[in-house]
């Protein structure tokens with residue numbers, strides 16, 4: 142297997158100087174120069190056998206270096222995707238916790254502010270970064286969210302008298318669920334159904350404070366989702382809103398706003414563009430990042446396993462190495478070919494999406510479909526390849542620190558930013574919608 146420390150396929154290039162700095166920064170505390178290659182050095186800084194508070198502190202420090210700006214998703218997407226890939230290289234050692242924390246903060250949280258925030262709100266990101274504050278993204282609910290295609294049941298009711306929004310989870314099913322860094326984040330982008338003067342205006346995003354120096358803000362309740370198979374350095378919370386009041390400026394208002402007076406009026410600012418469609422952009426960049434993460438994890442796990450099997454003596458029937466066992470030899474070849482193809486495909490999606498991000502455009506339908514397919518293919522193929530590797534490498538797969546214990550990283554890739562099955566249903570639905578009714582051409 143080839144060692145891929147550089148972006149593979151058609152992924153966008155970033156300067157080598159920046160890559161080195163990003164890696165140096167990741168390793169600056171350790172003072173050790175490891176010989177295995179630059180990516181391994183990053184591992185020595187980021188740890189996963191720590192509490193979630195300590196893990197959050199690692200992300201605070203990393204963002205305060207300023208090496209990756211919260212605005213890079215829009216202005217320098219190549220850097221944004223490369224930073225994700227470099228971190229994913231460590232996932233077989235670290236598990237998914239830190240990678241998820243990182244992408245939730247940089248893509249889902251900051252990315253949503255970039256996508257639907259007004260000029261001032263986007264400017265706030267600078268201060269957030271300098272202060273080392275962390276942000277969550279609250280879309281998923283117990284009975285809605287990513288799986289439901291963006292329908293949310295959390296309500297944000299405009300109160301014209303106080304000029305505030307009142308955020309409420311009207312029932313248990315509407316409570317936010319699985320919210321990453323929900324137990325530590327100072328801020329959150331919360332997606333809620335906006336109601337103005339009794340009218341429903343659809344899902345909108347609010348940039349609200351979750352905690353200040355004194356602790357959680359009033360009328361917001363938090364609970365821990367509990368222990369996971371992997372990634373326990375990441376906190377996941379359920380969040381219930383009991384009439385939490387947030388000021389008018391918390392509505393991310395580039396595309397829609399509320400005009401106070403006479404009960405309030407909803408004003409759509411850009412014809413044809415809804416807030417939810419632009420929030421959905423984060424799912425596109427997230428899907429590309431997740432696709433890369435799955436492929437990068439798989440590459441690394443295969444490399445680590447190959448390093449073992451190349452030296453493991455085995456009788457087949459003469460003394461040889463485990464790598465030469467036919468099924469394993471074939472799997473290594475097949476995995477390399479498959480991964481190369483997928484890396485090219487995902488790289489090409491990244492390039493086209495980056496163009497849209499920089500121009501602030503919604504990706505054309507064909508690209509949306511390609512990105513969804515890339516995410517499904519990358520995670521499902523990775524699960525299949527790693528599972529086969531586990532079956533064929535023998536006892537090694539049971540040992541700690543081999544990377545096999547972190548295979549549930551791929552499970553997270555499967556359901557993050559749209560579960561494979563749900564995405565496949567969406568692709569099929571979209572195709573049916575655009576097709577002509579059967580036989581229509583004969584009736585014309």
Ligand SMILES: Cc1cc2nc3c(=O)[nH]c(=O)nc-3n(C[C@H](O)[C@H](O)[C@H](O)COP(=O)(O)OP(=O)(O)OC[C@H]3O[C@@H](n4cnc5c(N)ncnc54)[C@H](O)[C@@H]3O)c2cc1C
Pocket residue numbers: 241245277278279280281286287288318319320321322377553556557558559560562563
């Ligand atoms: C570690 C972690 C971090 C997360 N972080 C965040 C976050 O920061 N912010 C956020 O908003 N969300 C977050 N999520 C939520 C995530 O994006 C998914 O939406 C969520 O995990 C899906 O929930 P579930 O698997 O419990 O879904 P369930 O509704 O229990 O579905 C289980 C499975 O059943 C199938 N299924 C469900 N409904 C249908 C259907 N209608 N048709 C066919 N099949 C169906 C799907 O395969 C689905 O995966 C996170 C989740 C995890 C596990």
